[in-house]
Amino acid sequence: MSAAIARRFEAARAVVADAARLAMSMRPPPGGPVGIQKSAQDWLTEADGAVEAFISQRMATLFPDDGFQGEEGGMTRKGGLLWVVDPIDGTSNYARGRNRWCVSLGLLEDNKPVAGIVAAPALNETYTALIGHGAHLNGTKMQASPVKDTRSAMLEMGWSNRVPKDVFMDRIGAFLDLGAMPRSGGSGALALTDVACGRLDGYLEIVINLWDVAGALPILAEAGARVSPFLEEGGLEGGASILAVAPHIAEAVATASKMKLLP
Structure with missing residues (x-):
């Protein structure tokens, strides 16, 4: 794994942490859904656009030559390295003030996933991985289930x-x-x-x-x-x-x- 990818991974962890705090500050209280219903069970909240714009701007400042694709804005920048963000994954939960949602940011190099951060701030959990360096939950290494049946x-x-x-x-x-x-x-x-x-x-x-x-x-x-x-x-x-x-x-x-x- 190149030093350039590792540097981006560390920077992205900080950006996602800040974005997760922004999403928490905008989360609706528990209750009926708050937002715009695009189709059956498909919701859009004010936070979706705000969190995506926040991440896009931060990554553009840090790595202006990298590409960027978001759920809300689509492909806004192109590059051999591509950041892909879902600002609020689980919006139907988020819109009701529930806890099961996250901010997800992945990095692709030549269309191959090389780094990822998934932060679920309402659950106090952050998943991270850098290819070749293991997967971690809140800093502790993790593995898939050993179930055999x-x-x-x-x-x-x-x-x-x-x-x-x-x-x-x-x-x-x-x-x-x-x-x-x-x-x-x-x-x-x-x-x-x-x-x-x-x-x-x-x-x-x-x-x-x-x-x-x-x-x-x-x-x-x-x-x-x-x-x-x-x-x-x-x-x-x-x-x-x-x-x-x-x-x-x-x-x-x-x-x-x-x-x-x-x-």
Whole structure:
């Protein structure tokens, strides 16, 4: 790992910490959703734009030659090194004053994930990874789950209004046939980091975007989870499917999910 990437990683950790504090200061109180509903269960809050703008401006000042892509603003700068941000992942939770949401920032070098930071300030947790240096939760090294039997597994599946109901129900049914316990928490990035630290044994989402997963991909790789070829199967250009799963049950869950896995 080059010194340039390591320097960016350390700077990004500080930027995300500041962005997370900004998001906390803007979080609505518990109650009905606050924000604009873009489509079914898809929310936009004032914090989404404010946090993305904050991170974009800080990274432009620190690394003006780097590219930048955000959920709200799209690709605003291009470069061989690309920062990808989801300012509030889990906005439906955030909009109701719930705790399960995060600020996610990933760094890609030549379209390969090399560093990631996922901060969940309401949970007092920050996940980080620099390729070749391990994955950490609040500074403590972590690994994917050692579960070897799907009947002991806890699997999450994300919901999207872009996925037909019969497809969603088919995959959930396949998880139940494995004897697994299904979950759904409303934040793709945090579900992926839960796989990385072993709180979940697998996560599947049929359609998800780059900004939802960019921060978590290096964390999964360094934690030893198995992951589907999201970037190679269209994730750089638009929505694609992702599966992240504990290594010992990876093949069984991939078969049930009708997904391929990276070697």
